[in-house]
Amino acid sequence: MKTKLSWILFIMLCGCSGPHTAHTAQPVNVTSLGGNTPVTQAAPLDSEAQYPKRGAAIARNYAEQPPLIPHKADYPISLQRNSCMNCHGWDKAKRMKATPVAASHVLDDKGTLKGQNYFCTQCHVPQAQNKPPRVENSFTSQ
Ligand code: HEC
Ligand code: HEC
Numbered sequence: 263m264k265t266k267l268s269w270i271l272f273i274m275l276c277g278c279s280g281p282h283t284a285h286t287a288q289p290v291n292v293t294s295l296g297g298n299t300p301v302t303q304a305a306p307l308d309s310e311a312q313y314p315k316r317g318a319a320i321a322r323n324y325a326e327q328p329p330l331i332p333h334k335a336d337y338p339i340s341l342q343r344n345s346c347m348n349c350h351g352w353d354k355a356k357r358m359k360a361t362p363v364a365a366s367h368v369l370d371d372k373g374t375l376k377g378q379n380y381f382c383t384q385c386h387v388p389q390a391q392n393k394p395p396r397v398e399n400s401f402t403s404q
Contacts, residue, residue: 311390319361320389323403329361330389339381346382347375 296305313333314320320330337345347363348354352373355362367379 311388311392313388313390316359328385328387331383331386332389335383335386335388339383344375344380344382350382351375 299305311334316333318332320332322329337348339346349358349360350363352362352368354360362373363375363379367376368374369376
């Protein structure tokens, strides 16, 4: 019974679907992010991160802000080692011309890092000039 009913419904629906308009396919103009570069080739980078010259810290916008990282930030941080500390550790910073990690990050006067400050990029993010900008941004600190 159920199957019979659905067949009747099916036929009715087919009958009601109106006249079919014959339409020719229009060309679709889709520009991919890779521009006109064929898919078999790697598109040239249109935007590469431009960091300030070495040694140039970026001005902070408000008190207690974790300062922005003015260089690439893909130095590995693992349970075994924290590469950021190769330059920012209290024993290395002077030689590497980097700011030592903040006093708030350490346990003692030797500069032993607190566990809660181990994963630097949890709070510090890199900031670069990108031309053209990857993401439009109208942020102001005012
Ligand atoms: C090869 C050495 C080196 C390594 C590795 C390194 N940095 Fe830096 N970093 C610098 C130098 C040099 C500066 C610029 C001087 C300054 O402001 O400390 C800097 C600046 C910074 C600043 C800005 C400090 C300020 O006062 O504005 C932060 C934050 C920072 N780095 C975080 C990190 C983090 C997080 C890592 C790991 C992902 C890291 N750095 C790895 C050398 C390094
Ligand atoms: C829980 C968030 C947090 C983590 C994790 C963290 N920081 Fe910070 N960092 C801050 C804040 C907030 C400040 C600014 C206030 C202060 O000085 O304590 C700061 C300040 C700094 C400064 C500037 C110090 C100065 O004297 O001006 C450096 C350099 C820095 N951090 C590097 C690091 C590095 C390297 C790591 C990882 C080993 C790290 N931070 C982990 C939040 C964090």
